[in-house]
Amino acid sequence: MDGEGIGRSRGGLSSKIHLAVDGRGLPMGVILTPGQDGDNPQLLPLLEEIRVRRPGRGRPRSRPEAVLADKAYSHPCTRAALRSRGIRFTSPERSDQIARRAAKGSAGARPPDFDREEYKRRNVVERCFNRLKQFRDLATRYAKRAAYYRAELLIAAIILWLR
Numbered sequence: 001m002d003g004e005g006i007g008r009s010r011g012g013l014s015s016k017i018h019l020a021v022d023g024r025g026l027p028m029g030v031i032l033t034p035g036q037d038g039d040n041p042q043l044l045p046l047l048e049e050i051r052v053r054r055p056g057r058g059r060p061r062s063r064p065e066a067v068l069a070d071k072a073y074s075h076p077c078t079r080a081a082l083r084s085r086g087i088r089f090t091s092p093e094r095s096d097q098i099a100r101r102a103a104k105g106s107a108g109a110r111p112p113d114f115d116r117e118e119y120k121r122r123n124v125v126e127r128c129f130n131r132l133k134q135f136r137d138l139a140t141r142y143a144k145r146a147a148y149y150r151a152e153l154l155i156a157a158i159i160l161w162l163r
Helices: 040-048 076-084 095-103 116-132 136-140 146-162
Strands: 007-009 012-021 027-034 066-068 088-090
Touching: 007 027, 012 040, 012 116, 012 146, 027 040, 027 146, 040 076, 066 116, 076 088, 088 116, 116 146, 136 146
Parallel strands: 066 088
Antiparallel strands: 007 012, 012 027
């Protein structure tokens, strides 16, 4: 792992946890980055961590049917990458992207599809974060080494899966 996953952001030293969960709110993939790192570049590597066993024989599935993400992950290159893989992507468009498209006029293309009802299910991710914060070590980041912190995250994820 590069560095220790600690970086400077507005609030001081911090870390970011990028989390992929299934429809029941159970963690499936975790990436730890410094606090100042952007969210969007982490989406595709996060999706690469997902492996779901198929019934019977065969390689595990690594491609979800749909991805629900907040505005931080909304970028045209991300939308294009997920579209090329056949993954349905639901995320509100950022205001700067709306303004840029409007400034282009008719050459700005149409806005991406956005299903408000499907997006309401994104709270499952927030609920998973709340369950992870019940583990005091994770909430306060007592572990200073990134490898140890990631190990604690994985242990907490396993405990959530076993409950």
